[in-house]
Amino acid sequence: MKSIVVAEIPVIKGLNGCFSGIHNDVMLIAGGTNFPDKKLWEGGNKKWYNTIFALKKRNLELTYEWSANQTSQLPEPLANGASVSTKLGVLCIGGENGKVVVNTVFLMEWDKSVRQVCLKEMPFLPVPLCNLSACEINDVVYVVGGQTTIGGEATDYIFSLDLNADPRSQKWESLEGFPGQGRIQAVISGHKKGSCSYLYVMSGTYYNTMLCPSTKMLSDVYEYNITNSKWTQKQDIPNNDTPLISNGFIAAAPVLSIGKANILIFGGAGGENQPLAIRLELEHQIKEIKSGRAANQANVLEKIKTMEKECMSLLRETTFSRILWSYNSIEDSWTKLATLPKNPQIVTNALFWDNAIFIPGGEISPGVRTAGILKLSLNNIVLGKGFKI
Numbered sequence: 001m002k003s004i005v006v007a008e009i010p011v012i013k014g015l016n017g018c019f020s021g022i023h024n025d026v027m028l029i030a031g032g033t034n035f036p037d038k039k040l041w042e043g044g045n046k047k048w049y050n051t052i053f054a055l056k057k058r059n060l061e062l063t064y065e066w067s068a069n070q071t072s073q074l075p076e077p078l079a080n081g082a083s084v085s086t087k088l089g090v091l092c093i094g095g096e097n098g099k100v101v102v103n104t105v106f107l108m109e110w111d112k113s114v115r116q117v118c119l120k121e122m123p124f125l126p127v128p129l130c131n132l133s134a135c136e137i138n139d140v141v142y143v144v145g146g147q148t149t150i151g152g153e154a155t156d157y158i159f160s161l162d163l164n165a166d167p168r169s170q171k172w173e174s175l176e177g178f179p180g181q182g183r184i185q186a187v188i189s190g191h192k193k194g195s196c197s198y199l200y201v202m203s204g205t206y207y208n209t210m211l212c213p214s215t216k217m218l219s220d221v222y223e224y225n226i227t228n229s230k231w232t233q234k235q236d237i238p239n240n241d242t243p244l245i246s247n248g249f250i251a252a253a254p255v256l257s258i259g260k261a262n263i264l265i266f267g268g269a270g271g272e273n274q275p276l277a278i279r280l281e282l283e284h285q286i287k288e289i290k291s292g293r294a295a296n297q298a299n300v301l302e303k304i305k306t307m308e309k310e311c312m313s314l315l316r317e318t319t320f321s322r323i324l325w326s327y328n329s330i331e332d333s334w335t336k337l338a339t340l341p342k343n344p345q346i347v348t349n350a351l352f353w354d355n356a357i358f359i360p361g362g363e364i365s366p367g368v369r370t371a372g373i374l375k376l377s378l379n380n381i382v383l384g385k386g387f388k389i
Helices: 276-290 298-317
Strands: 002-008 019-023 026-030 052-057 064-066 082-085 090-093 105-111 116-121 133-137 140-144 158-162 187-193 196-202 205-207 215-217 221-225 230-233 255-258 262-266 323-328 333-339 351-353 356-360 363-365 372-377
Touching: 002 064, 019 090, 019 105, 019 351, 026 105, 026 356, 082 133, 090 133, 090 140, 133 187, 133 196, 140 187, 187 255, 187 262, 215 276, 276 298
Parallel strands: 019 082
Antiparallel strands: 002 372, 019 026, 026 052, 052 064, 082 090, 090 105, 105 116, 133 140, 140 158, 187 196, 196 221, 205 215, 221 230, 255 262, 262 323, 323 333, 351 356, 356 372
């Protein structure tokens, strides 16, 4: 596997939670957040963006450049929605602006004639959602999970939108009966096998502030037979060395369906350097101590201070999984294909463009973004039964 950073998003400190996709042979990137001044653990304030960038290929060259003509912007700063490349454009779904979660849906289209991004309103979601996931299967877009309020409980919503439907009656439809827990930042993908189409829902995080711990790392995998409306639980994600969980945790990973059976998962929020479960236990202990009668004694205050410093240290040192997985949906099997470059990106998309895979921006550790547009060439990697990419 070869990798190279072919461009940098022109925003200092980079971005994650962007809308991104390919339309008319141009990569479009919109919105996102970062911490432009201080770092997360230093009390930095998050900033939301409404900028839109267009990355195009230089003529007859294997290099890329940002369009200087593109000046369009989002109507408001927005991030942490979901986005899918479709035949109509890049469909941008939901998100939040730091104050409220939205249900807006729009297409980003690259107009070649004027070299500008055009925005087209699409049917709104039935409910506002952020930190949801989306994919497209046979011109139908599916969204899974998310939160209806900032910091709210993870939901189990699943909606679909048929891009071929008559625009006058086009609307999101609800899919009932999902057997798993609600989740945010699930890994979802799908494809057609024979006469049936399938949606896959993997991992993600269940979040509920009313519970202790408030966060649960999920390793489950579900297959939805779209043709027959049937859910089937599949093999759990294999262990990826995430501390204190027995299986694998790949939430927020970029994902790409390849061929008729393989789904590529690029890293994810787990891995050997993801001490989330340890941090959650420490935070629970701190909360218990603070609620006790001796909370104001000098020695107890010092203990709390030490534990809080340990939590921050764990946060600063967190990085994400570098495993490139292939899930074979026919065999229900997982294969480690390769090791991703240092500082793998999450909370972003994997995009197939120019006969390669691109991962634009994203988060490389909690609160730390990257501006890099990573290009991966996976020549001659075998995906079971001799299929190569």
